[in-house]
Amino acid sequence: MSATLQSFLAMGGYAIYVWPAYGVFFIVLLIDWFAPQFRRRRLLRELRARMARQDARKERANRPSAASTQAHP
Amino acid sequence: MANWIPLWLHKLSSPPVFYRFAGTLRPWAIALALLLGLAALYGGLVLAPPDYQQGDDYRIIFIHVPCAWMGLFIYGVMGIAAFIALVWRIKLAEVVAMASAPIGAAFTFITLVTGSLWGIRMWGTWWTWDARLTSELVLLFLYLGVIALYHSFEDRRQGARTAAFLALIGIVNVPIVHFSVNWWNTLHQGSTIKLLGPSTIAPSMLWPLLTMMVATKLYYVASLCSRVRADLLSLEGGKDWVRQIAENEVRG
Numbered sequence: 070m071s072a073t074l075q076s077f078l079a080m081g082g083y084a085i086y087v088w089p090a091y092g093v094f095f096i097v098l099l100i101d102w103f104a105p106q107f108r109r110r111r112l113l114r115e116l117r118a119r120m121a122r123q124d125a126r127k128e129r130a131n132r133p134s135a136a137s138t139q140a141h142p
Numbered sequence: 143m144a145n146w147i148p149l150w151l152h153k154l155s156s157p158p159v160f161y162r163f164a165g166t167l168r169p170w171a172i173a174l175a176l177l178l179g180l181a182a183l184y185g186g187l188v189l190a191p192p193d194y195q196q197g198d199d200y201r202i203i204f205i206h207v208p209c210a211w212m213g214l215f216i217y218g219v220m221g222i223a224a225f226i227a228l229v230w231r232i233k234l235a236e237v238v239a240m241a242s243a244p245i246g247a248a249f250t251f252i253t254l255v256t257g258s259l260w261g262i263r264m265w266g267t268w269w270t271w272d273a274r275l276t277s278e279l280v281l282l283f284l285y286l287g288v289i290a291l292y293h294s295f296e297d298r299r300q301g302a303r304t305a306a307f308l309a310l311i312g313i314v315n316v317p318i319v320h321f322s323v324n325w326w327n328t329l330h331q332g333s334t335i336k337l338l339g340p341s342t343i344a345p346s347m348l349w350p351l352l353t354m355m356v357a358t359k360l361y362y363v364a365s366l367c368s369r370v371r372a373d374l375l376s377l378e379g380g381k382d383w384v385r386q387i388a389e390n391e392v393r394g
Binding site: 077080081082083086087089090091093094097098100101102104105106108109112113116117120 | 172187188192197198199201202205206209244245248251252255256259260262263361364365368369371372375376379384385387388389391
């Protein structure tokens with residue numbers, strides 16, 4: 070490691086205060102950034118599952134004979 | 143006032159239009175925020191000289207102060223949105239107010255933690271019950287209170303309106319945080335950046351600070367877009383435009 074990088078990382082002896090401060094800044098904002106995106110994807114997944122269930126129910130309602138023969142073979 | 147302004151605003155406040163608008167705005171805001179944020183970090187951590195009294199410990203300022211500004215700024219936005227939500231019952235205003243609360247809480251949390259880390263060596267203590275620190279902690283609790291109240295209702299819109307009421311009352315704390323260092327004798331230092339009159343900070347330290355301020359503002363815009371989009375999908379789950387998005391994303 071070069072001397073300049075080493076002195077940069079040492080932060081004049083304050084490394085244990087400066088770097089955790091920047092660490093908290095990035096970690097908290099990263100969580101804040103990704104949380105709503107995961108939530109949005111989950112919402113859409115749940116909605117697609119609900120729509121698929123509704124479609125299946127509609128299909129069964131339209132063909133009652135086919136559904137009944139499937140249920141009691 | 144021209145007729146087209148309210149019409150334009152009215153159109154934008156419709157959930158499907160705003161969903162698309164936020165989707166377009168979000169990548170630009172985050173890209174610009176990252177660019178300016180990196181420039182500010184380089185300026186603050188590398189280019190700016192050490193402080194003549196505090197050495198390199200002062201470099202915490204480049205995140206501490208912009209985050210503290212954001213805590214107050216976002217509370218102001220939340221308060222205005224809450225007011226609009228309560229008076230005109232606009233759904234989008236409720237969503238913006240409630241989506242702002244977690245972002246404001248995040249920035250206030252960062253402010254408190256970085257302030258503590260800064261205080262350990264410079265004040266000899268990580269916490270003291272002085273006016274600035276206490277009112278900042280109250281600000282965090284107000285944000286958390288708004289979030290908790292919003293989620294404690296079965297009906298999301300009723301929860302949003304109740305929480306908006308709390309947000310509106312809590313706005314009295316914003317000037318208390320800002321002026322606490324002038325009104326009371328605090329351990330926390332006064333402002334070095336002043337809108338009126340000259341700032342008492344070197345230009346080499348000032349520009350990274352102001353650049354980071356703009357970067358955090360843009361980050362807030364981007365994060366707000368993300369949250370509003372998710373909230374709109376959740377609130378309007380049964381409607382056609384949301385179903386279309388669900389169908390299109392499975393193909394894409």
